[in-house]
Amino acid sequence: MRFPRGEPPALPARFRGLPVLDSSRCVDGCSECVAACPTGALSFTSRTGLKLDLGKCLFCGECEAACKRGAVSFTNDYRLAARERRDLLIGDGRKLRLAESLGRDLERLLGRSLRLRQVSAGGCSGCEADANVLTTVGWDMGRFGIQFVASPRHADGLLVTGPVTKNMRLALEKTWEAVPEPKILIASGACAISGGPYIDLPEVYNGVAGVLPVDLFVPGCPPHPLTLLDGLLRLIGRVR
Amino acid sequence: MKTTAIPIHNGESVPVSRVPVLPVEELRQRVIGAVKEGAEIAALFAEPSAGATRSAGGFQLFAVLIDHSQGALRALSARLTDSWPSITPECPSAHLFEREIAEQWNLAVPGHPWLKPLRFSPAMSGAREAAAAGRTQPGDAQFFRVEGEEVHEVAVGPVHAGVIEPGHFRFQCHGETVLHLEISLGYQHRGVEQALLGGPDKRSIHYAETLAGDTTVGHATAHCEAMEALCGREAPPRAQALRAIALELERIANHVGDLGALAGDVGFLPTSSWCGRIRGDVLNMSALICGSRFGRGLARPGGVAFDVDDRMVGELKDRIRAGARDAAGACGLLWTTPSVLARFEGTGALSPRTALEIGLTGPAARACGVDRDCRSDLPSGIWRFSHVPVSTWRTGDVFARAYVRWLEVQRSFAFIEDQLGSLPAGDIRVQLPRPARGALGVSLVEGWRGAICHVIITDSEGRFGRYKVIDPSFRNWFGLALAMRGQPISDFPLCNKSFNLSYCGHDL
Numbered sequence: 001m002r003f004p005r006g007e008p009p010a011l012p013a014r015f016r017g018l019p020v021l022d023s024s025r026c027v028d029g030c031s032e033c034v035a036a037c038p039t040g041a042l043s044f045t046s047r048t049g050l051k052l053d054l055g056k057c058l059f060c061g062e063c064e065a066a067c068k069r070g071a072v073s074f075t076n077d078y079r080l081a082a083r084e085r086r087d088l089l090i091g092d093g094r095k096l097r098l099a100e101s102l103g104r105d106l107e108r109l110l111g112r113s114l115r116l117r118q119v120s121a122g123g124c125s126g127c128e129a130d131a132n133v134l135t136t137v138g139w140d141m142g143r144f145g146i147q148f149v150a151s152p153r154h155a156d157g158l159l160v161t162g163p164v165t166k167n168m169r170l171a172l173e174k175t176w177e178a179v180p181e182p183k184i185l186i187a188s189g190a191c192a193i194s195g196g197p198y199i200d201l202p203e204v205y206n207g208v209a210g211v212l213p214v215d216l217f218v219p220g221c222p223p224h225p226l227t228l229l230d231g232l233l234r235l236i237g238r239v240r
Numbered sequence: 241m242k243t244t245a246i247p248i249h250n251g252e253s254v255p256v257s258r259v260p261v262l263p264v265e266e267l268r269q270r271v272i273g274a275v276k277e278g279a280e281i282a283a284l285f286a287e288p289s290a291g292a293t294r295s296a297g298g299f300q301l302f303a304v305l306i307d308h309s310q311g312a313l314r315a316l317s318a319r320l321t322d323s324w325p326s327i328t329p330e331c332p333s334a335h336l337f338e339r340e341i342a343e344q345w346n347l348a349v350p351g352h353p354w355l356k357p358l359r360f361s362p363a364m365s366g367a368r369e370a371a372a373a374g375r376t377q378p379g380d381a382q383f384f385r386v387e388g389e390e391v392h393e394v395a396v397g398p399v400h401a402g403v404i405e406p407g408h409f410r411f412q413c414h415g416e417t418v419l420h421l422e423i424s425l426g427y428q429h430r431g432v433e434q435a436l437l438g439g440p441d442k443r444s445i446h447y448a449e450t451l452a453g454d455t456t457v458g459h460a461t462a463h464c465e466a467m468e469a470l471c472g473r474e475a476p477p478r479a480q481a482l483r484a485i486a487l488e489l490e491r492i493a494n495h496v497g498d499l500g501a502l503a504g505d506v507g508f509l510p511t512s513s514w515c516g517r518i519r520g521d522v523l524n525m526s527a528l529i530c531g532s533r534f535g536r537g538l539a540r541p542g543g544v545a546f547d548v549d550d551r552m553v554g555e556l557k558d559r560i561r562a563g564a565r566d567a568a569g570a571c572g573l574l575w576t577t578p579s580v581l582a583r584f585e586g587t588g589a590l591s592p593r594t595a596l597e598i599g600l601t602g603p604a605a606r607a608c609g610v611d612r613d614c615r616s617d618l619p620s621g622i623w624r625f626s627h628v629p630v631s632t633w634r635t636g637d638v639f640a641r642a643y644v645r646w647l648e649v650q651r652s653f654a655f656i657e658d659q660l661g662s663l664p665a666g667d668i669r670v671q672l673p674r675p676a677r678g679a680l681g682v683s684l685v686e687g688w689r690g691a692i693c694h695v696i697i698t699d700s701e702g703r704f705g706r707y708k709v710i711d712p713s714f715r716n717w718f719g720l721a722l723a724m725r726g727q728p729i730s731d732f733p734l735c736n737k738s739f740n741l742s743y744c745g746h747d748l
Contacts, residue, residue: 011527012524012527012528012531014527014528014529014530014531014546015527015531016531016532016537035442036442037442038442038443038446039443039446058446058536059532059536060446060536060537061531061537061545062442065545117399118403119399119406120404120405120406120428120743121406121427122427122428122429122430122744123428123430123450123453123744124449124450124451124452124453124456124744125405125452125453125454125742125743125744126450126453126454126456126534127453128403128404128405129453129454129534130533131403132403133516133520135403135516136513136516136517136519136520137513137516137517138516138517138520148402148403150401150402151401152399162428163430165427165428165429165430166375166429167359167360167361167377167378167426167427167428167429167747168378168398168406168427168428170377171398171399171406171427175399196450197443197446197447197449197450198430198431198432198435198450201430201431201434201435202431202434203361203362203429203430203431203434204430204431221450221536222453222534224533
């Protein structure tokens with residue numbers, strides 16, 4: 001795979017990447033797309049037009065199917081990761097602000113050797129499955145010095161998936177404490193960002209940001225391996 | 241006179257009022273007797289009685305049995321006041337079901353040999369004294385202990401070494417040998433069954449798709465078929481075929497991935513490396529159909545959301561042939577390499593008797609020679625017209641669990657190619673009316689880990705009054721624990737991978 005120097009691997013035509021909103025196609029604020037969204041990621045007001053929170057989006061395409069006028073459409077763009085939670089809110093005039101690197105100091109430390117401990121804190125294991133893919137020979141994440149390690153004490157940070165269940169909070173906090181400073185935290189997938197499909201259920205915390213500080217948000221349900229890799233490489237300054 | 245349970249076909253619904261209500265003791269004996277004669281427990285769960293308020297009043301206990309001799313399901317029930325005398329001593333496969341009943345409703349289950357929290361989850365809302373019960377940290381419970389000066393205990397998890405879900409494993413060891421393993425789960429509990437109540441609504445299908453993310457198509461299909469059962473409609477034949485293709489792609493992707501991981505666990509890198517790539521190729525075939533590598537967005541109540549055109553069918557056929565060829569090359573190496581066979585053979589063996597007693601399902605059961613597969617035993621959807629031979633082996637060890645998966649991979653490839661060559665024409669989705677009121681709908685789908693069971697009971701307005709999910713992992717975790725007895729503890733990763741069970745599917 002030549003990515004990131006060459007072209008990324010081809011994605012299937014029906015792959016749902018970055019959505020594009022066009023409120024000028026909305027008629028009388030019909031809001032059918034908003035009604036169809038299972039997680040409340042979409043909103044509409046006549047003043048602001050359509051707004052979409054990529055952190056809540058399951059990329060299910062129900063909104064696109066509900067709109068007969070094409071006000072919401074999914075593109076093939078796999079680049080979705082952001083550094084700030086608010087950067088994931090997109091609208092007509094508001095583009096997704098893609099993640100910037102950790103800055104010079106951390107780049108020097110982690111830019112060529114990033115060891116991550118993965119913690120599943122609820123969720124469906126879909127994010128784990130597509131994170132694991134990055135370790136296979138085709139993707140070979142190791143060529144960037146990025147590796148999943150067995151112990152948090154060997155790690156530079158955590159990659160957290162899942163909405164953080166009540167039953168997993170303590171274990172997550174203990175794992176975070178075991179990572180030596182300086183350390184980073186990546187929230188991967190809709191669950192870890194916002195609760196995803198489990199948003200507002202009494203047994204979950206609506207994502208890791210309410211529990212621990214987050215350095216990178218990777219949207220998707222689950223994020224495509226390419227989306228996650230792109231996010232990781234942006235974080236360490238290997239893709240800008 | 242003996243009340244006869246009416247047979248329910250897979251994917252059908254019946255009025256709840258037609259489910260026989262037996263005296264408690266009679267229900268106990270009926271379930272014990274049926275299982276002794278070869279029936280399987282598909283579901284065993286309690287629900288506050290109709291008419292009773294959720295906080296006071298009795299419960300109705302439902303048993304859904306798979307009657308293999310008739311190829312049908314049988315539903316029975318009994319009214320309880322506050323206890324259900326355990327049947328586990330006579331019918332061990334009821335073990336976890338009864339622990340779940342006790343935890344979900346604060347019901348007493350006297351006589352249960354190992355009654356302790358299952359998911360460390362709060363009781364279902366409205367269960368008696370639910371609010372009063374304090375919350376325990378998961379894993380904070382008494383574990384089965386072997387006493388003795390030379391015995392030691394090894395505790396692992398919830399956070400493990402790999403990129404994997406959380407669970408706690410407690411080993412009792414004598415030197416390297418495992419005397420007993422107890423598995424304590426619940427860390428992934430999101431409260432999905434509770435969240436499904438009051439549906440169907442726009443989130444229902446997403447809960448189904450994420451019950452176990454690696455079984456998206458299996459659970460989504462089970463949800464759709466249960467919904468269609470309640471609505472009295474069938475998905476169009478073309479949709480049924482597309483769902484089945486996606487289900488088999490899911491089976492191939494997971495089996496091939498696991499065969500690669502098993503190879504990795506015994507240090508055999510050629511198969512490990514190849515299978516990682518081939519698994520991706522298969523996931524990408526699902527993405528070709530519906531845009532998602534896990535089949536998200538494909539199955540929808542009433543049919544499927546994506547159709548395929550001729551060009552896509554041609555592309556899929558080419559990829560299926562290439563995938564089958566590559567998988568044969570990569571996996572074939574396992575069966576001819578002595579260093580692999582030496583590690584697989586005789587490791588973590590379960591007897592056919594144990595498999596039946598504890599109610600194992602899927603490839604883990606078939607690896608013990610148990611000839612059960614919902615696709616042929618309880619065919620619904622396209623499986624009524626197209627058949628896949630059931631793959632079994634006899635040795636019940638890691639080898640058998642690996643080899644059965646390989647047999648299934650080949651048959652799934654052949655099935656998909658066959659289906660692509662004869663896709664029914666026509667619509668892909670029908671509009672469903674409202675679900676029937678006061679009805680019980682059941683669907684069973686043979687997912688890649690085994691039987692996925694969804695039971696829905698609708699209330700007087702046709703809404704989900706109870707949604708019971710049984711992921712195959714729920715039935716198989718105890719099998720892994722037993723497979724480890726007498727094994728060196730260093731073989732745990734290999735045994736574990738040979739089952740590769742779901743934590744979230746168990747925890748719900």
